Amino acid sequence: MSTPRETPASTPGTPDSPPPKSHFIRDIIVQDVQSNKNGGRVQTRFPPEPNGYLHFGHSKAIHLSFGLAQEFGGKCNLRFDDTNPCKEETEYVAAIIEDLRWLGADWADRLFYASDYFDQLHAWAVQLIEAGKAYVCDLTAEQVREYRGTFSQPGRESPFRGRSVEENLALFARMRAGDFPDGSRTLRAKIDMASPNLNLRDPIMYRILHAEHHRTGNKWCIYPTYDYAHGQCDSLEGVTHSICTLEFEDHRPLYDWFLEQLGIHHPQQIEFDRLNLTYTILSKRKLLQLVRDGHVRGWDDPRMPTICGARRRGYTPEAFGNFCSRIGVSKTTGVVELPLLEHYVREDLNRRVNRVMAVLRPLRVVIENYPDDLVEELDAVNNPEDVNAGTRKVPFSRVLYIEREDFREDPPKKFYRLSPGREVRLRYAYLVTCRDVIKDASGDIVELRCTYDPETRGGNTPDGRKVKSTIHWVSAAHSLEAEARLYDTLFAKEDPNEVGEGEDFTANLNPNSLEVVERCRIEPGLRSAPVGALYQFERLGYFCVDPDSTPEKLVFNRTATLRDTWAKIERKQKGAAS
RNA sequence: UGGGGCGUCGACUAGUGGUAAGUCACAUGCCUUUGGAGCAUGGCACCCAGGUUCGAAUCCUGGCGCCCCAGCCA
Numbered sequence: 065m066s067t068p069r070e071t072p073a074s075t076p077g078t079p080d081s082p083p084p085k086s087h088f089i090r091d092i093i094v095q096d097v098q099s100n101k102n103g104g105r106v107q108t109r110f111p112p113e114p115n116g117y118l119h120f121g122h123s124k125a126i127h128l129s130f131g132l133a134q135e136f137g138g139k140c141n142l143r144f145d146d147t148n149p150c151k152e153e154t155e156y157v158a159a160i161i162e163d164l165r166w167l168g169a170d171w172a173d174r175l176f177y178a179s180d181y182f183d184q185l186h187a188w189a190v191q192l193i194e195a196g197k198a199y200v201c202d203l204t205a206e207q208v209r210e211y212r213g214t215f216s217q218p219g220r221e222s223p224f225r226g227r228s229v230e231e232n233l234a235l236f237a238r239m240r241a242g243d244f245p246d247g248s249r250t251l252r253a254k255i256d257m258a259s260p261n262l263n264l265r266d267p268i269m270y271r272i273l274h275a276e277h278h279r280t281g282n283k284w285c286i287y288p289t290y291d292y293a294h295g296q297c298d299s300l301e302g303v304t305h306s307i308c309t310l311e312f313e314d315h316r317p318l319y320d321w322f323l324e325q326l327g328i329h330h331p332q333q334i335e336f337d338r339l340n341l342t343y344t345i346l347s348k349r350k351l352l353q354l355v356r357d358g359h360v361r362g363w364d365d366p367r368m369p370t371i372c373g374a375r376r377r378g379y380t381p382e383a384f385g386n387f388c389s390r391i392g393v394s395k396t397t398g399v400v401e402l403p404l405l406e407h408y409v410r411e412d413l414n415r416r417v418n419r420v421m422a423v424l425r426p427l428r429v430v431i432e433n434y435p436d437d438l439v440e441e442l443d444a445v446n447n448p449e450d451v452n453a454g455t456r457k458v459p460f461s462r463v464l465y466i467e468r469e470d471f472r473e474d475p476p477k478k479f480y481r482l483s484p485g486r487e488v489r490l491r492y493a494y495l496v497t498c499r500d501v502i503k504d505a506s507g508d509i510v511e512l513r514c515t516y517d518p519e520t521r522g523g524n525t526p527d528g529r530k531v532k533s534t535i536h537w538v539s540a541a542h543s544l545e546a547e548a549r550l551y552d553t554l555f556a557k558e559d560p561n562e563v564g565e566g567e568d569f570t571a572n573l574n575p576n577s578l579e580v581v582e583r584c585r586i587e588p589g590l591r592s593a594p595v596g597a598l599y600q601f602e603r604l605g606y607f608c609v610d611p612d613s614t615p616e617k618l619v620f621n622r623t624a625t626l627r628d629t630w631a632k633i634e635r636k637q638k639g640a641a642s
Numbered sequence: 643u644g645g646g647g648c649g650u651c652g653a654c655u656a657g658u659g660g661u662a663a664g665u666c667a668c669a670u671g672c673c674u675u676u677g678g679a680g681c682a683u684g685g686c687a688c689c690c691a692g693g694u695u696c697g698a699a700u701c702c703u704g705g706c707g708c709c710c711c712a713g714c715c716a
Contacts, residue, residue, distance in 0.1 A: 260644050397647090397709050399653075631677090
């Protein structure tokens with residue numbers, strides 16, 4: 065048995081992980097440390113909004129911000145960006161923390177919330193009003209949009225832009241006191257309505273929202289916008305390198321403006337390209353839609369590209385860490401192929417996970433010349449990649465199950481497995497030869513009659529003869545029943561967002577993303593396998609015990625398949641035939 | 643359309659004036675008591691055009707292409 069370790073491997077420095085890879089952000093930090101900028105201090109932060117679950121894209125940001133801090137002896141804060149009470153919930157806070165821990169992120173006691181700074185943010189807003197740099201605007205949302213102008217046309221100044229400091233102060237105080245309804249007024253920064261950067265056309269700093277906040281309750285009815293809050297929150301925390309994704313690049317001048325007006329510590333924002341993965345959607349909004357509309361069973365559905373989904377599927381933090389190290393960091397907009405992530409999952413699982421025999425679609429086999437009442441305990445290697453993993457005993461008896469796919473009555477070319485008259489090895493057991501095929505009334509194969517060679521115990525051939533194939537098996541009387549959930553990509557298209565007229569991304573959902581296989585048979589040794597335990601089912605793939613398991617029946621998620629050379633050959637044969 | 647970014651094998655990423663490298667994927671072979679894993683080998687990659695230079699992916703000029711921005715979301 066083996067369970068996912070909870071070691072921090074999504075951050076560099078663990079024994080097996082590759083040395084930190086150079087990239088442009090790391091280069092900047094190296095330079096800053098060398099030039100003693102910020103006193104040589106490195107402080108980053110990871111600022112999720114608690115309005116959804118962490119997904120694969122976040123793992124890249126987490127790996128970066130936490131990893132860089134660790135590498136340079138600095139700190140990385142966790143700060144929830146909770147400036148919008150309408151969309152945020154404590155459920156998400158707890159889930160995000162759990163996922164972060166699992167990934168190995170370490171923020172020690174530095175768990176913060178943007179809402180921790182609401183008082184300071186408000187005081188700074190007052191300060192900006194007093195300096196004539198902010199004003200209360202009575203325009204409606206629609207009017208604000210009209211006044212903003214377009215890409216090619218400059219905006220127009222709000223008619224309320226010229227209000228006196230006193231009037232602004234009084235109005236802002238009344239906004240805060242709850243004198244006005246939602247949306248009736250805003251506090252705006254007085255910058256430049258003609259700026260080619262739309263973010264600088266008098267952006268909103270505060271909006272009226274009579275909504276209960278998950279942390280501050282009903283203390284406030286005005287809430288700062290992200291654009292107003294973010295830079296100052298970073299500043300308050302002494303962040304030196306504020307790492308974020310590319311779409312915030314043209315917000316940076318705005319953050320800089322607030323910091324300069326206020327004359328406070330100025331973190332350096334550095335933008336990188338967010339993760340894109342083939343066959344995957346990494347948008348919280350769309351992920352939420354999949355959950356709400358029941359396209360998946362929840363945020364932790366093993367098909368979801370969420371961290372909790374991956375955990376349930378059997379992915380490991382180490383796999384994410386190695387993946388993130390390998391994909392690197394840049395500003396080029398790219399799409400990483402899903403098989404690269406899967407490669408790191410397999411690589412990690414291959415070396416840590418014990419092998420076991422399981423039959424997904426059982427075919428009954430009777431060994432005619434094996435004694436009816438005999439049961440042998442045969443030795444099986446737990447993990448050929450790890451000598452310390454030892455061996456286990458597997459019961460063998462007269463009646464067995466093998467994989468239906470491992471028998472062909474009429475074997476095609478290059479099919480080396482069992483067929484009438486052919487001898488194969490039962491892994492760790494004996495060489496057996498198929499003597500007869502039993503069918504039911506409708507012609508379906510229901511049983512194979514085989515004979516075994518007693519000289520080949522353990523699968524050895526004292527006479528040196530070779531067999532083309534070794535197949536897995538399970539003793540019928542001793543094996544346990546289990547359910548297996550086989551997954552394929554959630555979307556059928558490489559780019560799920562590529563849709564036809566009037567369709568949305570759900571049109572690209574893969575109808576075959578989940579296949580439930582009931583009545584599988586597994587080795588008796590798995591009887592008390594705990595939830596989350598990972599195994600390799602020999603020749604089939606990696607599987608993980610699902611929380612839906614009961615004492616009566618284990619449920620397994622297929623984490624990843626093994627390379628299937630025969631399937632490839634068969635595909636080619638079929639392609640050539642048609 | 644104004645602004646901000648970005649163009650290197652199929653994918654991701656190195657390279658920072660001097661032999662274009664690595665990983666995945668793909669292909670072929672070896673090995674194998676998992677058709678697993680492993681090992682070995684392989685392939686018209688520098689967006690285009692000029693320029694500077696003995697020498698350019700790298701520097702300059704001009705094109706072309708792609709991404710992001712007109713939420714009181716983040």
